[in-house]
Amino acid sequence: MKESVGTSTFMYPCPLVAVGTYDAAGKPNVMTVAWTGVVNGNPACISVSVRKETYSYQALMTRKAFTVNIPSQDLLKEIDYIGKTSGRDTDKFAATGLTPVRSTLVDAPYIEEFPVNIECQVIRVDDLGLHTMFIGEIKDVKVRSDCLDESHMPVTEKIKPVAFLPGDGHYYALGKRLEV
Ligand SMILES: Cc1cc2nc3c(=O)[nH]c(=O)nc-3n(C[C@H](O)[C@H](O)[C@H](O)COP(=O)(O)O)c2cc1C
Numbered sequence: 001m002k003e004s005v006g007t008s009t010f011m012y013p014c015p016l017v018a019v020g021t022y023d024a025a026g027k028p029n030v031m032t033v034a035w036t037g038v039v040n041g042n043p044a045c046i047s048v049s050v051r052k053e054t055y056s057y058q059a060l061m062t063r064k065a066f067t068v069n070i071p072s073q074d075l076l077k078e079i080d081y082i083g084k085t086s087g088r089d090t091d092k093f094a095a096t097g098l099t100p101v102r103s104t105l106v107d108a109p110y111i112e113e114f115p116v117n118i119e120c121q122v123i124r125v126d127d128l129g130l131h132t133m134f135i136g137e138i139k140d141v142k143v144r145s146d147c148l149d150e151s152h153m154p155v156t157e158k159i160k161p162v163a164f165l166p167g168d169g170h171y172y173a174l175g176k177r178l179e180v
Helices: 055-063 073-082 092-096
Strands: 017-022 028-033 036-040 045-051 065-070 100-102 109-111 116-127 131-143 162-165 170-173
Touching: 017 045, 017 055, 017 073, 017 109, 028 045, 028 055, 028 073, 028 092, 028 109, 045 055, 045 065, 045 116, 055 065, 055 116, 055 131, 065 109, 065 131, 073 092, 073 162, 073 170, 109 116
Parallel strands: none
Antiparallel strands: 017 028, 017 065, 036 045, 045 131, 065 116, 100 109, 116 131, 162 170
């Protein structure tokens, strides 16, 4: 037997990322985003869905560029903080000690301390209701050298990404690799 729990965003698991932008004045900002995912393979595209009330929304609309920064688990405090404060009234980089790096490919900063940085150019904006979805074409993916294997491929066990479960609002590590 199944029971309806209504319409909700129980989609497991969500990746947890930090989205980097510049505001209209060029000040770097960063926010936590769980509503993100791959939406196309060629050209490689990912989406981030952002509420209009956020400071990042204005920046995304103005600059049409963003970075998606994948945290390692030791950045959990920072990822939580940047998801609970606004760049409208806080310099989150100064507050956390994180370092914004100017991308040479898109008009958005990536974050030095995060092991994976994905630089995106906005190619589509879709107002879905509470959230607006920004689809970004990936211009480059930068991975910290010690998280790459001999074939130059990212190693998940070294990156140690964080997952988010919309149902309970907690953060999770990834589980064991499964064999078929
Ligand atoms: C775990 C977590 C996930 C979040 N996911 C999203 C999201 O997907 N979209 C969104 O608009 N806000 C999301 N937020 C809230 C924003 O990060 C928050 O509103 C932030 O203060 C916005 O920053 P800004 O005003 O500097 O842009 C999330 C917050 C947390 C803690």
